Amino acid sequence: MFKKKEKRQSIASQYAKRTKLGEIWYRLKKNKGAMVGLAIVALFVLIAIFADVMFDYDTQIAGYNLRNKLIKPCLEHPFGTDEMGRDLFARLLYGTRFSMAIAFSSVLFSVCVGLPLGAMCGYLGGKFDLIAMRLLDILRSIPGILMGIVIVSWLGQSTVNLVIAIGFSMIAPLASTTRAAVLTVRNTEYVESARSIGISEWRIVMVHIIPNCLSTILVQITLRVANAIIAASSLSFLGLGVPIPSPEWGALLSAGRAHIRNASYLTIFPGMAIMVLVLSLNVLGDGLRDAMDPKMYK
Amino acid sequence: MLQYIWKRLLLLIPVVLGVSLFIFLAVNAASGDYVDSLNTDDMTKEEIIAIRAHYGLDKPLLVRYGHYMLDLLHGNLGKSYSTGLPVFEMFMSKIGNTLYLTIGASLVCWILAIPLGIFAAQHQGTIFDNAASVLGVLGLSIPNFWLGLVLIIVFAQYLRILPSGGAETAASVILPAITLGTGQMAVLMRTTRSTMVDCLSQDYLRTARAKGVAEKRVINLHALRNALIPIINITLTQFAASLAGAALTETVFSWPGVGKMIIDGINQRDTPVVCGSLILKCIIISLTMLLIDLLFVAVDPRVRTSFVTVKGGKKENV
Numbered sequence: 001m002f003k004k005k006e007k008r009q010s011i012a013s014q015y016a017k018r019t020k021l022g023e024i025w026y027r028l029k030k031n032k033g034a035m036v037g038l039a040i041v042a043l044f045v046l047i048a049i050f051a052d053v054m055f056d057y058d059t060q061i062a063g064y065n066l067r068n069k070l071i072k073p074c075l076e077h078p079f080g081t082d083e084m085g086r087d088l089f090a091r092l093l094y095g096t097r098f099s100m101a102i103a104f105s106s107v108l109f110s111v112c113v114g115l116p117l118g119a120m121c122g123y124l125g126g127k128f129d130l131i132a133m134r135l136l137d138i139l140r141s142i143p144g145i146l147m148g149i150v151i152v153s154w155l156g157q158s159t160v161n162l163v164i165a166i167g168f169s170m171i172a173p174l175a176s177t178t179r180a181a182v183l184t185v186r187n188t189e190y191v192e193s194a195r196s197i198g199i200s201e202w203r204i205v206m207v208h209i210i211p212n213c214l215s216t217i218l219v220q221i222t223l224r225v226a227n228a229i230i231a232a233s234s235l236s237f238l239g240l241g242v243p244i245p246s247p248e249w250g251a252l253l254s255a256g257r258a259h260i261r262n263a264s265y266l267t268i269f270p271g272m273a274i275m276v277l278v279l280s281l282n283v284l285g286d287g288l289r290d291a292m293d294p295k296m297y298k
Numbered sequence: 299m300l301q302y303i304w305k306r307l308l309l310l311i312p313v314v315l316g317v318s319l320f321i322f323l324a325v326n327a328a329s330g331d332y333v334d335s336l337n338t339d340d341m342t343k344e345e346i347i348a349i350r351a352h353y354g355l356d357k358p359l360l361v362r363y364g365h366y367m368l369d370l371l372h373g374n375l376g377k378s379y380s381t382g383l384p385v386f387e388m389f390m391s392k393i394g395n396t397l398y399l400t401i402g403a404s405l406v407c408w409i410l411a412i413p414l415g416i417f418a419a420q421h422q423g424t425i426f427d428n429a430a431s432v433l434g435v436l437g438l439s440i441p442n443f444w445l446g447l448v449l450i451i452v453f454a455q456y457l458r459i460l461p462s463g464g465a466e467t468a469a470s471v472i473l474p475a476i477t478l479g480t481g482q483m484a485v486l487m488r489t490t491r492s493t494m495v496d497c498l499s500q501d502y503l504r505t506a507r508a509k510g511v512a513e514k515r516v517i518n519l520h521a522l523r524n525a526l527i528p529i530i531n532i533t534l535t536q537f538a539a540s541l542a543g544a545a546l547t548e549t550v551f552s553w554p555g556v557g558k559m560i561i562d563g564i565n566q567r568d569t570p571v572v573c574g575s576l577i578l579k580c581i582i583i584s585l586t587m588l589l590i591d592l593l594f595v596a597v598d599p600r601v602r603t604s605f606v607t608v609k610g611g612k613k614e615n616v
Contacts, residue, residue, distance in 0.1 A: 138316035141580045145545055149564050150572075154324040230441050234546055237443055238561065253444060264451045271444030279439035286435065 024215075027291040034287020040280035048097040055090050070263050079269045082252075083259060084245075088266060091247035092273055098248040099274070102163055103228035107221055109167030110174050115210075115217065117171070118178025123186055123205055129179075136172040144169040145234055152240040159242045166231045170224055177220045181213035215292035222285035226278045233274050249274050299595075306588045310581065317580050318370065318573055322363050325569045332379040332567045353379055366573070375574035380566050385574035389556060393541075396555035399478065399548070400540045402471045404533070406479025407486055412529065415490025416517065419498060430487065437484030446477040446550040463552040474551040478544050482536045489532045493525040500524075527598055531590055538586035 028034055047054075068085035071077050079088035121129040139147070151165035185191065186209065194204050233250025235241045237257075242248045244255075249270045256266030333349050341349075350356045354365065369376055375385040418430035453473060454462035461470045497503070498521055506516050545557035552558070556575060563571035 134312060135316065138313050138320070141313055141317060141583060142320070142576060143539065143545070146560060146564075146576070149545075149561065150321060150324045153564055153567075154327050226439070233441055234443060237546075238549065253447075257447060260447065260451060261455065264455070267444070267447050267451065271441060271448065274441050274444065275436075275439055278441075279435060282435050282439050 024288075024291045028287055031287040031290065033283050034291070037280040037283035037287065040276065041284060044096050044100065044277050044280075047093055048100045051094045051097040055094050057094070060087065060090050060094075070259065072263070073265055080263065080265045082255060082263075082266055088252070088269060091252060092249070092270060095247035095249050095252060095270070095273075096277075098159075098242060098246055099229055099232060099250075099277075102159065102166070102232045102242070102248070103225050106163045106166035106228045106232070107170065107224050109163060110170035110224070111217075111221065113167075114171040114174035115178050118175035119182050119205055119210060119213075121175065122179040122182025123201075123209065133176075133179075136175055139169075140172045144231060148231060148235050149238065149240055152235060157240060157243060159246070162232060162235060162241055165235065166228050169231070170228065174217075174220060174224065178213065178217055181216040182209055185209050185212045219285055219289040219292065222281055222288055226281035226285065229274060229278055229281070233270075303588065303592070306584075306591075310584050313580055313584060314370075314577055315367075318367070318577055319363065321573050321576050322366060322569065323359065325564065325567065325572050326359055326362070332569070366570075370577075375577070376570035378563075378571045379568045380571075385570050386578075388559065388571065389575055389578050392554060392556045392559050395553065396541060396544075396548070396557065399471060399474055399544070399553060399555060400537060402475030403478035403482065403540060403544075404537055406475050407482045407536070408533070410479070411483040411486035412490050415487040416494055416522065418487070418491045419494030420517065422495060422498075427491075430491065434484045434488050434491075437480055437487070440481075442477060442481045443546045443550045445480065446473070446547055449473045449477060450550075463550075464554075470551075470553075474547050474553050477550070478540055478547045481547075482540070486529070486532050486536070489528050490525065493528045494521060497521040497525045527594060530593060530597070534586055534590050534593075538583045541582060541586075 028038075064084035064086055066085050068077075068081050069083055071081040071085075073080040077087050077089065079092060081087055082091070117132060121132050142150075147169040148162075148165040151168055152161055155161040155164065191204060191208055194208050199208075229249075232241060232248065233253060236248050236250025237254045239254060241250050241254075244251065252270040253267060253274075256263070256270060259266050332353065333346060333355060347356070354362055357365075366376065375389075377384050378388055381388065414430055414433070418427045421427050450462045450473065453460040460473055461467055462473070464470055500521075503516055503520055506520050507513070511520070544555070545561050547553070548555045548558040549561055556579070560572055560575045560579075562568075563575065
């Protein structure tokens with residue numbers, strides 16, 4: 001009985017102290033699934049950062065040893081070896097770095113273009129909005145994967161071009177999400193009062209509007225990173241991704257496909273890695289959305 | 299009403315223009331043209347030049363685009379460089395296969411997603427609901443082409459009960475349909491669940507129950523009917539998207555459909571095929587969107603009276 005009261009008081013005092021970010025974190029912490037997702041994503045990020053500490057790229061990742069080729073999963077090679085005798089486990093872990101870097105940079109690219117574009121459409125409205133939205137409609141009517149293929153074959157096959165291709169195909173959805181978020185904030189009273197005391201338009205957008213749309217956009221970004229990982233691996237799978245011998249996950253899958261009859265583990269493990277990371281990002285994104293949604297707060 | 303339909307059809311024109319311009323320029327600006335993708339080792343320089351001239355590849359890009367658009371105005375999508383057949387004919391010969399696959403995938407998707415979504419909504423907050431939502435996120439997270447490969451490994455290699463690719467036998471459609479259908483299932487299931495949750499808390503359901511209507515009837519007749527609009531919306535959007543070419547699934551299973559044709563076309567720099575198929579694809583998608591909006595008018599009296607069109611929901615990229 002007494003304990004309960006104490007607990008309630010401590011919750012109340014915590015609540016009083018929490019900032020907006022702290023509040024979101026507090027609510028996110030209660031969502032077990034999202035926390036597991038966060039932990040897995042953090043683990044993958046760590047692997048990506050320290051990949052070159054764990055493995056030597058030239059000998060263990062890119063270098064081959066034909067004597068060890070196509071060994072089935074065993075203690076020494078937990079995921080087996082590929083047709084060049086390279087350890088799949090090592091390549092998979094190292095590939096985290098490629099897949100994550102590609103996904104994050106392509107999302108960053110689309111944010112850099114899509115966010116200002118969407119914000120301007122939502123804030124300015126009028127002709128600019130109309131024309132920009134029609135153009136985005138055109139981009140949106142080409143499916144992402146086909147757009148990616150067209151762009152990579154246009155620019156040539158390289159990691160940077162892969163990032164551009166994926167980032168470009170994500171601009172339209174990101175811009176329209178931002179636009180919708182800005183539209184809801186644009187006509188609020190505090191924006192009106194900011195305008196009435198003579199704050200410049202630019203400052204209104206940057207200081208008053210964008211921060212208030214951030215929660216929506218942040219959720220979008222988390223989910224977009226998940227999409228970008230799948231998109232990158234799809235393009236690599238079609239042979240349009242990173243140049244060999246980079247161990248990007250889609251490239252591993254694509255290479256494994258040639259041995260689908262005699263060494264199916266080469267196909268199964270890379271796909272599982274993609275699935276686990278994307279699943280974690282999706283769960284985390286959903287958790288963030290719930291944590292940031294005032295309607296969900298009880 | 300008619301005026302509205304006309305307006306929507308007219309809006310197609312800038313989309314077609316934009317798509318064709320973008321694709322035409324991108325495919326043509328790519329390093330190497332169709333002739334480079336041929337084996338030209340034993341041809342003389344003059345022969346290569348003659349081939350380029352034959353396809354008009356020696357002219358500047360904008361001139362070629364102009365010619366292409368002029369032909370398009372006459373309803374002519376051009377001929378494929380590699381097969382010499384008219385693009386429209388090629389598209390039509392492949393669309394049947396794609397339609398077949400799409401219907402199969404949609405059946406898989408509906409049979410799994412709608413009952414599961416309703417079930418999850420009915421048992422909101424229970425372990426069933428959580429399991430269904432996990433299944434939903436899982437469906438969104440599995441790379442489609444990988445699922446296809448895993449299905450091939452399990453059913454074609456180990457169990458040897460289904461063919462791994464092609465479209466020779468009737469059973470060939472099963473694996474690609476499951477692959478494509480489960481990918482779409484996640485989105486439809488989530489939509490069904492969330493709209494059903496909204497519907498289930500409505501007052502008229504309480505009234506119906508109070509009147510003594512059987513629970514099954516309450517769910518199937520009263521609730522589901524009102525939840526149908528978003529469900530139809532997602533279903534048709536997905537149908538149109540995969541009809542327009544589920545490129546990856548078709549590639550994994552060597553399914554001779556539109557998506558595979560477009561990917562092959564891009565690899566061979568066969569501009570007319572890529573451009574023409576994407577234009578037809580855009581038209582299919584836009585017409586489906588129009589159909590969805592019109593269907594809303596027919597299904598939902600609220601839309602009919604106010605005639606405020608409900609914008610098509612989320613677009614799914616396959």
